[in-house]
Amino acid sequence: MLSATRILAIARKEFFHLRRDRLTGGMVAGIPIVMTLLFGYAINHDVRNLRAMVVDEANTSASRALVADAAASQVIRIVGRAGSPGALEEMIASAEISVGIHVPPDFEERLAHGTPPYIQVLADDSDPVVLNAMRGLNGLAVGPAARQPGAVEIRPLYNPERRTAVFIVPGLCGVILTLTMVLFTSIAVVRERERGNLELIITTPVRALELMTGKIIPYIFIGYIQITLILILGMWLFDVPVRGDLEDFYLGAGVFVISILSLGLLISTAAETQFQAFQMTFMSFLPQLLLSGFMFPFEGMPRAVQYLSEAFPLTHFLRIVRGVILRDASLPMLTADLWPLALFFLVVMSIAILRFRKRLD
Amino acid sequence: MSGAAPAIEARGLTRHFGDLVAVDRLDMRVPKGSIYGFLGPNGCGKSTTIRMLCGLLLPTAGAAYVLGVDVRRDPEALKSRIGYMTQRFSLYDDLSVAENLRFMSEIYRLPRRRRRPAIEAQLKRFRLKDRRNQLAGSLSGGQRQRLALAAVTLHRPELLFLDEPTSAVDPESRREFWEMLFDMVDDGATALVTTHFMDEAERCHALAILNEGSLVASGSPKTLMAELPASVVEVETGNPRAVREFLLRFEPVIDVAQLGSRLHALVTPELPEPVAVLAAALERDGLDATLRRVGPNLEDVFVMATQGG
Ligand SMILES: Nc1ncnc2c1ncn2[C@@H]1O[C@H](COP(=O)(O)OP(=O)(O)OP(=O)(O)O)[C@@H](O)[C@H]1O
Ligand SMILES: [Mg+2]
Numbered sequence: 001m002l003s004a005t006r007i008l009a010i011a012r013k014e015f016f017h018l019r020r021d022r023l024t025g026g027m028v029a030g031i032p033i034v035m036t037l038l039f040g041y042a043i044n045h046d047v048r049n050l051r052a053m054v055v056d057e058a059n060t061s062a063s064r065a066l067v068a069d070a071a072a073s074q075v076i077r078i079v080g081r082a083g084s085p086g087a088l089e090e091m092i093a094s095a096e097i098s099v100g101i102h103v104p105p106d107f108e109e110r111l112a113h114g115t116p117p118y119i120q121v122l123a124d125d126s127d128p129v130v131l132n133a134m135r136g137l138n139g140l141a142v143g144p145a146a147r148q149p150g151a152v153e154i155r156p157l158y159n160p161e162r163r164t165a166v167f168i169v170p171g172l173c174g175v176i177l178t179l180t181m182v183l184f185t186s187i188a189v190v191r192e193r194e195r196g197n198l199e200l201i202i203t204t205p206v207r208a209l210e211l212m213t214g215k216i217i218p219y220i221f222i223g224y225i226q227i228t229l230i231l232i233l234g235m236w237l238f239d240v241p242v243r244g245d246l247e248d249f250y251l252g253a254g255v256f257v258i259s260i261l262s263l264g265l266l267i268s269t270a271a272e273t274q275f276q277a278f279q280m281t282f283m284s285f286l287p288q289l290l291l292s293g294f295m296f297p298f299e300g301m302p303r304a305v306q307y308l309s310e311a312f313p314l315t316h317f318l319r320i321v322r323g324v325i326l327r328d329a330s331l332p333m334l335t336a337d338l339w340p341l342a343l344f345f346l347v348v349m350s351i352a353i354l355r356f357r358k359r360l361d
Numbered sequence: 362m363s364g365a366a367p368a369i370e371a372r373g374l375t376r377h378f379g380d381l382v383a384v385d386r387l388d389m390r391v392p393k394g395s396i397y398g399f400l401g402p403n404g405c406g407k408s409t410t411i412r413m414l415c416g417l418l419l420p421t422a423g424a425a426y427v428l429g430v431d432v433r434r435d436p437e438a439l440k441s442r443i444g445y446m447t448q449r450f451s452l453y454d455d456l457s458v459a460e461n462l463r464f465m466s467e468i469y470r471l472p473r474r475r476r477r478p479a480i481e482a483q484l485k486r487f488r489l490k491d492r493r494n495q496l497a498g499s500l501s502g503g504q505r506q507r508l509a510l511a512a513v514t515l516h517r518p519e520l521l522f523l524d525e526p527t528s529a530v531d532p533e534s535r536r537e538f539w540e541m542l543f544d545m546v547d548d549g550a551t552a553l554v555t556t557h558f559m560d561e562a563e564r565c566h567a568l569a570i571l572n573e574g575s576l577v578a579s580g581s582p583k584t585l586m587a588e589l590p591a592s593v594v595e596v597e598t599g600n601p602r603a604v605r606e607f608l609l610r611f612e613p614v615i616d617v618a619q620l621g622s623r624l625h626a627l628v629t630p631e632l633p634e635p636v637a638v639l640a641a642a643l644e645r646d647g648l649d650a651t652l653r654r655v656g657p658n659l660e661d662v663f664v665m666a667t668q669g670g
Contacts, residue, residue: 009467013456020455020496200451203415204468205441358436360417 002213006206010214014188018218024184032176032226036233039168039175052076052099055085058107066119067101076101088122099123169234170325171294173227173253174317178260179285180226184219185264186277194274202358209353216261223257224250244324248331252324252338256317259341262349263313269355288314316340366429368393368520368551369414373423376409383409385574386423391553391567396546398565399555402667405571407555408448411522414553415445428520441469444513448524448555450505454498458489458508461497462515469516483511486541488534502529510538514545521545521552527561539564559659570666578666582659589657591615591627591665592635598624598650607646613638616668618660625655627665 018025052070056063071078076099082088088100100122104110107119192198201211227250234240242249263284271277289295291305292314298306309315316337323329323337331338369391376384384406391397399407412418414427416436425432430439452461462483466476484490487507492500497508506529513521527535539561542552554565562568563582570578570585578585598604605624608614613632618625628635636652643650 003470005467005470005473009464013453013460013464016456016460017453195454196447196449196451197453198451199417199447199449200445201468202417203440203443203445204465205437205470206468358417359419360412361419 002207002210006210007214007217010206010211011217014215014218017188018222024187027180027184028222028225029229031180032229033233035176036169036172036230037237039172040234040238049077050075050098051079051096052101053080053082053088053091053097054078054101054103055082055088056101056103057105058103060108062111063103063107063119067103070101085120085122092122169230169238169240170321171318172234173230173321174256174292174314175289175294176230177223177226177253177257178288178314179281181219181223181257181260182264182267182284183278183281184222185216185261186267186271186281187274188215188219189265189268190271190274190277193272199360202360208356208358212265212349212353212356215265216258219261219264220254220257223261224253227253240325242325243328244326245328245330248329249321249324252317252320252331252334255338255341255345256313256320259313259345259348262345262352265352266348266355269352288312291315293318310340311344313341313344365393367391367426368395369397369425369427369553371410371414371423371425374410374413374420374425375422376406376413376418377421382574384413384571387571387574387576389569389576389579391551393551394546394549395551395566396542396564397551397553398562398568399553399571400557400562400568400663401571405667406574407571408524410571411445411524411553411555415439415443415522441516442518443520443522444516444518445522446509446513446524446526448528450497450509452497452505452509452512455496457494457496458484458500459493461508462512465512465515471516479515483515487511503531503534506530507534507538517550519550521550521554523552523554525555525557527556527558535561559663562663563659570663572667578662582662585662586657586659589627589662589665590630591657591661592630592632593655593657593661594626594628594635594639594652595655596624596626596639596650596652597622598648600648604643604648604650607643607648608639611639611642616664618664620660625658625661625664627661 018028054067056067067078070076079097082091082100085100085102088097088102091097092100102120102122104119192201231240231242235242264281267277267280267284271280288309291301291309292298292312293309294314298309298315301309319337320331320334323334324331367390369389371387371389374384374387374389375382387406387410399410401407409418413420414425414432416427416432416439420433427439428442430436432439453464456464459480462480463476466480471479484493487510489504489508489511492504497505500508506526510523510526513523527538530538535558542554546552554561556562565582567581568579568585569576580588596604596608601619601622601624605617605619608617608624608626613629613635615627615629617627626635626639628639632638636654640650640652643652
């Protein structure tokens with residue numbers, strides 16, 4: 001028989017702490033905003049608007065069409081014309097431009113006889129991103145098809161899975177929550193131990209399950225606030241489409257949130273100080289960040305690593321969130337990823353409660 | 362009182378921390394309805410003993426029965442019946458006085474109707490009414506202790522453990538605190554109080570003096586004073602430092618306590634005419650002092666019990 005009075009008393013108290021602790025309160029909104037902006041803008045795998053110059057020594061209608069096609073791709077932005085190939089090289093060296101396009105005088109003849117290269121693309125390959133982008137652009141000159149509008153397509157070559165913010169932002173919900181939820185809960189418990197509050201609490205008749213349940217309730221709300229914030233930012237700044245049912249999304253997110261909150265509680269039973277809680281949170285965060293399929297495609301990982309990451313809540317949540325937000329999947333279609341989250345919650349929460357001793361030693 | 366089951370009974374209670382023996386084979390018996398004082402120098406094991414009695418620390422050896430409950434077996438059966446005021450303030454600094462009390466009233470599951478009146482009564486009793494919305498962290502040391510006391514007595518526990526409840530409290534509040542404690546005991550509660558104040562110790566029904574983890578003296582203050590195994594000679598002198606040093610080196614003197622400008626020399630009871638012997642010795646050494654035989658006070662008992670070891 002759990003006491004609702006006690007659970008609510010603990011939850012309310014926790015809300016008071018959050019309201020009065022400016023730093024944590026700031027982190028509730030600050031971490032999602034900063035991380036969404038960082039990941040959304042900085043880790044933008046779409047290469048756009050590389051500064052480029054052209055030397056068109058052929059200056060025929062075909063060569064002009066080709067240059068126009070290249071510009072239309074928006075991978076490059078043509079900022080001017082140069083006098084000679086040598087001038088292009090100099091400007092790349094001085095980092096004025098990233099790309100130089102040289103159309104040789106015999107462009108039409110080469111095209112007619114089918115003797116490539118038809119054109120030369122100079123790329124600043126000190127930046128691998130540029131080089132990769134140019135490999136795509138290179139396809140321009142491969143044949144007469146280049147002149148057909150729309151036939152030229154710049155494909156993101158080096159990781160089609162994660163090419164835009166559209167893909168990153170939904171996953172970010174999971175990544176950010178994996179960090180903040182675990183951090184907040186583990187620190188909330190350890191802080192009480194450090195400040196001596198726990199000595200009083202464990203002298204009262206409160207039960208471990210009541211204490212733990214009361215502790216996580218406020219953070220479920222916080223989790224929802226953060227998810228909503230990230231989603232709004234994603235929709236507003238990065239045009240992330242929300243194709244699925246928001247209800248499904250929030251339900252799935254709820255299961256995910258309680259599963260990682262239980263991880264925070266487990267950490268709090270092992271950490272002695274807030275700093276240790278912080279360290280352990282990071283230790284649990286890093287493998288999830290790297291192996292869940294957020295940073296690197298899941299399919300590319302060795303089998304053993306794949307099995308390991310099946311144990312991470314983030315792995316399953318990424319599939320749920322991408323399914324619902326991007327592919328309009330409904331929750332029943334995602335049970336394969338929901339039950340592992342529920343199982344994780346039950347197992348980890350049980351261990352946390354068993355490990356929590358109403359003792360000082 | 363003597364026939365009833367005791368509130369606390371400990372036998373051979375022992376606690377080690379690694380190599381350190383914090384509490385060493387402690388036997389104690391606290392009758393219900395009494396105030397039991399716990400005395401002893403810093404680090405002698407008072408807090409550790411209380412923690413074992415509350416079920417927060419497992420004894421390394423020995424047994425303790427608190428309100429009839431074996432604390433090693435079933436500490437949870439005890440928790441709603443006791444109140445423990447920790448030595449360090451352990452309520453929430455970032456909650457207000459009223460919020461802290463409300464939290465405790467709910468944790469102890471006071472019936473909903475009784476919560477508010479109980480909190481109001483405590484605020485009044487502990488003179489915290491005008492502080493109700495102040496954050497606990499910004500209270501003065503004494504106000505904080507009053508709040509802690511209000512919090513642990515909210516659920517009317519049968520047994521109170523108070524670890525230095527008045528260490529930061531002004532004399533006026535200390536007097537009130539003791540009156541309150543007597544009120545509660547009159548209502549049937551029992552209290553175990555640690556203190557470093559002799560005037561407080563003197564008000565307890567019974568005392569235990571600990572030294573380095575061992576019980577070195579116990580009994581009512583009266584008995585302890587009456588049965589002090591030493592004669593007490595009060596020494597008045599203009600040069601207490603030199604006199605004290607001399608007396609400490611003088612064979613029949615066990616220890617010397619300083620009480621303001623006066624010294625209390627504790628002399629072996631075997632020595633006949635202690636005043637004359639000491640006076641002669643001091644005079645031989647050219648030290649000027651007035652001596653007279655006095656009855657022992659609790660300070661003497663404390664010094665005697667905790668000296669050297
Ligand atoms: N958790 C612990 N780990 C190691 N040693 C401890 C621990 N708790 C207490 N001790 C040691 O046990 C001894 C008794 O400590 P305790 O706190 O019981 O003393 P005390 O009588 O309450 O002292 P004070 O008057 O200063 O409050 C001390 O030497 C202390 O350093
Ligand atoms: Mg102590």
